[in-house]
Amino acid sequence: MTDRLPCHITVAAVIERDGHFLFVEETDAGRRVLNQPAGHLEGGEDLIEAVIREVREETCLDFTPEATLGCELLELATGGVILRVAFCGPVTDSPAPGPRDPAIQALHWLTPEAAEREWSLRSPLVLRSIRRYLDGTRFPLEAVAGRVRAATTP
Numbered sequence: 001m002t003d004r005l006p007c008h009i010t011v012a013a014v015i016e017r018d019g020h021f022l023f024v025e026e027t028d029a030g031r032r033v034l035n036q037p038a039g040h041l042e043g044g045e046d047l048i049e050a051v052i053r054e055v056r057e058e059t060c061l062d063f064t065p066e067a068t069l070g071c072e073l074l075e076l077a078t079g080g081v082i083l084r085v086a087f088c089g090p091v092t093d094s095p096a097p098g099p100r101d102p103a104i105q106a107l108h109w110l111t112p113e114a115a116e117r118e119w120s121l122r123s124p125l126v127l128r129s130i131r132r133y134l135d136g137t138r139f140p141l142e143a144v145a146g147r148v149r150a151a152t153t154p
Helices: 047-059 112-118 125-134
Strands: 007-014 020-028 031-035 038-040 067-075 081-088 104-110
Touching (some): 007 047, 007 125, 020 047, 031 104, 047 081, 081 125
Parallel strands (some): 007 081
Antiparallel strands (some): 067 081
16 A cells, blocks of 8 residues: 555636736745636635635636636645646636735736746646647536535545
């Protein structure tokens, strides 16, 4: 039997408009980086609820997931992994009321080339998610929807 890895579950939103993608500028380990609106799954929510919440918290925009782009593992230097599930869909044109997450410095609509050329990216999964989107990868939301409570611990 192998050792179980510590695993963090995150969600991300790939949002495209006229060839430009929505990025959030944030600070990671003291440097400014770009990411998709993204964050950790919280207790009591499913993956779709999590990505809708994360987009609203980080951008004040309402996100409508239309499909999932699948999931990928990011191996951490600490020995753990992040399981990142990416979604795609549109956002509203006007901000929803409420404060934006203070960790977000700014929002940017950029081409993937400009993002890669002019910025540091939070992780390699940022562009991988965009490539999946541009390649036409789409899975139905039902592939990742729902949450079931176990009667006992596995």
